[in-house]
Every structure is written in structure tokens, then in C-alpha cells.
Amino acid sequence: MTVIVLSGPVGAGKSSLTAILSKYLGTKPFYESVDDNPVLPLFYKDPLKYTYLLQLFFLNTRFHSIKKALSDDNNVLDRSIYEDSLFFHMNADIGRANDLEVQTYDELLESMMKELERMPKRHPDLLVHINVSYETMISRIQKRGRSYEQLSFDPTLEDYYKRMLRYYEKWYDDYNYSPKMMIDGDHYDFMASESDRTEVLDQITQKLKQVGKLPKNWHAGEIATESIEFSS
């Protein structure tokens, strides 16, 4: 059994790479539901009021999916519980959560992580992090077009996104729950370019081989974009 988790900032392309990778490896994709998340639009409209609720919402859904993934078969998750604390603390640092909320959140997360230690499989086998620059991030956010994520919706989002990229650097350096690797999301356009896609899949395959976690019965094949089912 092989469990791979993707990570990276908003718009990095985690969901797309999850679809590509799971198709390539013949494993099951787990997607975070974004467009039917009832709290997300509220949060972007009034972050001060909704930060805590949104983070509890994410923590809860993410806990269920990682638990399922760790007790299930081979699978790929488009984002994992390991990144949630980054989002919460970043929001707390800009005054959107008070000390008591931070303390309660941290204690809850700690209990959840302890619970994961009791799973038959305790951690993922590989973290694939997609690194992007601010420019790439913004152009992907624009292309995708979720209204509440646009800079035109709230100009303070520029600072928010730049801060997010800074926090991610430290987060990736500190992450030690599993082997990890970084994909250069500025250089490789795995959606639009077939050769880039092949290169990225090759890098991930090499890493999986190196850590002895290439799914059994797997054999490499070409994958055409038309054959991949992307999540909405």
C-alpha cells in the first residue's frame, strides 16, 4: 500500500497533479472539496469572523480523509492535514484568531495527530510538494477564476498570498512525517505540456522507487490529458 500526499500553496496545481498521478499509478484520488465548501466564501468575505470556523471545518474533513487514506488501499491526496496548521497560524499571526482559539486549535490538532499514530499505517509514504512563485500562483488563480480568491475581490490578498509562500518555505523544510520531494511548478506545466507531465511523473516514480514504495503491479504508460478526470 502506498499513500502519497500533495502539498503547495493556493493554485499550485495540487488537484490536477493528484488526478494525473493517481491515473498514472492506478491509485485512488482523494480531493478536498473546495467549490462546495460552505464556509470558504464566508471566510474570504469576512476573515475576522470566519477564520476559526473555516479552520475547524478543514481540520475535521482532512482528519477524516487522511484516516481513510491510511487505512485504505493505494491512494493520492490533493492536500493533507499536515498543512492545516500553517494556514491557521498564518491567519492568527495577522490577528484573525485570538490566543485561546490558537491554544484550543493546537490541542485539538495534537490529539488528532496522536490518533493517527494508532493507525495501521501511521504516515504517508511520500510528500510531493509543488513549489510556485507568486507570479505563477496569481496566474493560476486568475485562470481558475474562483471569484473570492481574486486580488480584485480584496487587494489585501496580495500580502496574504506572499505571506503564504514565505510560510510554505519553512513548512516544507520542517516537514518530517515522511520522505518528501519538491516539484518546480514554475518550470513544469504538467497540465498543458505532455513532455513536462512525463518529466514530473518520472521524477515522482524515481523517488517512489528510491523509497521502495512504487505500487505493486504498476507499469509505466503514457497518459493523455483527455483520459484524466479532473475534480471541479
Ligand SMILES: Nc1ncnc2c1ncn2[C@@H]1O[C@H](COP(=O)(O)OP(=O)(O)OP(=O)(O)O)[C@@H](O)[C@H]1O
Ligand atoms: N487550512 C486550510 N487548508 C486549505 N485551504 C485553506 C485553508 N484555509 C483556507 N484555505 C483556502 O481554501 C482554498 C482551497 O485551497 P487549495 O490550495 O487547497 O486548493 P486549490 O487552490 O484548488 O489548490 P490547487 O490549485 O493546488 O489544486 C484556498 O482559497 C485557500 O486559501
